[in-house]
Amino acid sequence: MSLIERAGLALLHRMDPEKAHGLALRALRSGLAPLPGVVRSDRLRVRIGTLDLPNPIGLAAGFDKNAEAVSALGNSGFGFIEVGAATPLPQPGNPRPRLFRLPQDRAVINRFGFNNDGAEAIARRLAAQPCDVPLGLNLGANKDSADRAGDYVKVLECCGALVDFVTVNVSSPNTEKLRDLQGPAALRALLARVAEANAALAEPVPVFLKIAPDLDNSELDEIAAVAEEAALDAIVATNTTLTRDGLTSPHGDEKGGLSGAPLFDISTRVLAKLAARTKLPLIGVGGIGSAEDAYIKIKAGASAVQLYSALVYEGIGLAARIATGLDTLLEQDGHASVADAVGLETARWT
Secondary structure, three states: OOHHHHHHHHHHOOOOHHHHHHHHHHHHHHOOOOOOOOOOOOOOOEEEOOEEEOOOEEEOOOOOOOOOOHHHHOOOOOOEEEEEEEOOOOEOOOOOOOEEEEHHHOEEEEOOOOOEOOHHHHHHHHHHOOOOOOEEEEEOOOOOOOOHHHHHHHHHHHHHHHOOEEEEEOOOOOOOOHHHHHOHHHHHHHHHHHHHHHHOOOOOOOEEEEEOOOOOHHHHHHHHHHHHHOOOOEEEEOOOEOOOOOOOOOOOOOOOEEEEHHHHHHHHHHHHHHHOOOOOOEEEEOOOOOHHHHHHHHHHOOOEEEEOOHHHHHOOOHHHHHHHHHHHHHHHOOOOOHHHHOOOOHHHHO
16 A cells, blocks of 8 residues: 555544545545556456456445546456446435444444435436446435335436446345345346346346345345346345444444455355355455455355455555455466356355
């Protein structure tokens, strides 16, 4: 980490977390943050569906909810980025405070509640900002919607032509009863409606599904079966967790979704269990803070990974450091590509 980045993080950590996050986005958008550019190598290239990723390190949804800094983030070392979640109508989300740092645990708790400017505003920003890497949008539903499945369709219809992939988010713990959509009947119906809307686009896009880590084996069986039936392009494992085991930070009992280092083992076990249940590509998310973490996820079954919370503690340059470090780890183990390492240690986590 550079001295400039270290100083910037020290300043941000003196501020309220949500205000600091907003300032970081403004710094990215204004060009004040030094950016490393896209990390590329033949060894790191990954293909998921129709997407060609220059490297497998992605930015998870939630960092740039409103697509405010797309161009800058696409030049920050990531191989792909995901913005949102977007809902059809703007909504303020849950009352503040709703974002909490847990520095002793290298973790974050949030209970944002899909706060965003709405699909139309996000679409305008997507149209105005080029991105050097594949760009995705996380689809969400309004809190008070009478037809949540219809909300996903509306966002896809509004923004689908402006992105390279979309993620159906049925796993946020901060919108009441949203996780009910992970049940097989509800999920099957939702994905059918999304598929119909996607097919109607001039150029259909890959569709991913993001699931929760708080699922048992039978629930994973059902999700894997429905996802394969729907011919999804990938499953994103996982969103934040409701568990609080072993936390030591003062804010550890706050309500919301927990992300960061404590999620690593939980999410990796779910990832590996899915790898044993489906041949669909998997994107590993949860607790990644180093090249070694990313490599573990890949060997557990992930074709690519995403991160977010670690940026709070390591800065925006972390993505490039992880990608470069992963390239080295793959080379040391004699792998010519990321694909060579995918799933080599799935059994360790199941």
